[in-house]
Amino acid sequence: MIEQQEVGDPPAVHAEPRGAAVSRVHRSWLAARERALLTHLAARMPRAITPDHLTILGLCGALLCGVSYAMTAFSPRFLLLASFGLLINWFGDSLDGSLARYRAIERPQYGFFIDHTTDLLAQLCIFFGLGASPYMRFDMACVMLLSYWMASLYTFIRAVAVRVFQISYFGIGPTEIRLGLITYNLLLLTVGSLTVATPLGRLSLIDVSGIVIFTAVFLSLLLMVKNEGRRLAAIAALGERPALLAAPAARASAALTSVALATSELATSALHGPILPTPAMPFDSGAAN
Numbered sequence: 364m365i366e367q368q369e370v371g372d373p374p375a376v377h378a379e380p381r382g383a384a385v386s387r388v389h390r391s392w393l394a395a396r397e398r399a400l401l402t403h404l405a406a407r408m409p410r411a412i413t414p415d416h417l418t419i420l421g422l423c424g425a426l427l428c429g430v431s432y433a434m435t436a437f438s439p440r441f442l443l444l445a446s447f448g449l450l451i452n453w454f455g456d457s458l459d460g461s462l463a464r465y466r467a468i469e470r471p472q473y474g475f476f477i478d479h480t481t482d483l484l485a486q487l488c489i490f491f492g493l494g495a496s497p498y499m500r501f502d503m504a505c506v507m508l509l510s511y512w513m514a515s516l517y518t519f520i521r522a523v524a525v526r527v528f529q530i531s532y533f534g535i536g537p538t539e540i541r542l543g544l545i546t547y548n549l550l551l552l553t554v555g556s557l558t559v560a561t562p563l564g565r566l567s568l569i570d571v572s573g574i575v576i577f578t579a580v581f582l583s584l585l586l587m588v589k590n591e592g593r594r595l596a597a598i599a600a601l602g603e604r605p606a607l608l609a610a611p612a613a614r615a616s617a618a619l620t621s622v623a624l625a626t627s628e629l630a631t632s633a634l635h636g637p638i639l640p641t642p643a644m645p646f647d648s649g650a651a652n
Contacts, residue, residue: 384471385475385527386526386528388530391538394536397538401458402461405466412462414460415477419455421454421457422485424448425486425488426485427448427451428452428489429488429493429495432489432492432495432498433492439551443548449541452489453537453541456478457537459478460478486511487508490507490508499569500566500567500570506577509577533583
């Protein structure tokens with residue numbers, strides 16, 4: 364369940380320290396319509412249903428999807444059940460955080476941990492099931508899963524570094540990925556699996572897509588790391604410059620203060636004579652008797 368503060372939402376009051384707050388940025392192609400739909404559903408969700416229930420439901424949907432993909436070895440009709448599992452996964456995984464924000468019961472640290480732990484398990488279920496199906500090679504399913512994890516790890520690292528949790532890149536987020544898989548499932552049911560001969564053996568359309576996606580994600584990751592690194596280096600340089608300028612100013616101020624004190628003492632001495640220290644009194648211990 365994602366319970367970070369979302370861009371555009373009113374600020375929420377949390378029990379956790381303010382330093383734990385992370386801005387959640389979601390600007391995918393369908394983000395605006397999806398947010399409106401989720402808000403509509405959250406307002407009508409029965410009070411007995413909690414965000415944790417929806418998180419579990421989303422994980423069950425991913426498990427159903429993975430098992431259904433594997434069962435397509437016996438019948439392609441299981442592709443329909445796999446698509447239904449993706450819809451359940453979207454409903455639970457997307458609505459849990461929206462429901463928490465709507466009811467103002469966010470728990471940012473707990474929500475972040477539970478949500479992304481279950482996301483990890485859900486991704487394993489979906490892609491391993493897809494790799495076990497006759498429509499995608501297992502190694503290519505692992506390559507596609509690695510592509511997703513590369514983007515996820517960059518998101519987590521950036522969240523720690525700049526306190527921004529970006530869900531979508533280039534207009535593509537988890538919802539768009541689910542819709543892509545559902546579209547491919549329907550294509551398989553209507554047209555069938557299309558394969559091509561390559562130096563890596565016969566590859567299906569989704570196998571080739573996995574290679575293309577991995578290459579695009581890897582090159583994009585390198586570019587984003589380069590740009591973000593330069594931006595953070597520039598911010599660090601701006602932060603160091605005031606400190607470097609402040610040190611000479613502080614030394615100059617101390618020198619002026621010393622000169623002013625010395626001048627004041629010379630003026631007092633010229634008017635009233637030298638200022639002599641007061642002689643210290645002997646310690647009275649009774650020995651003078």
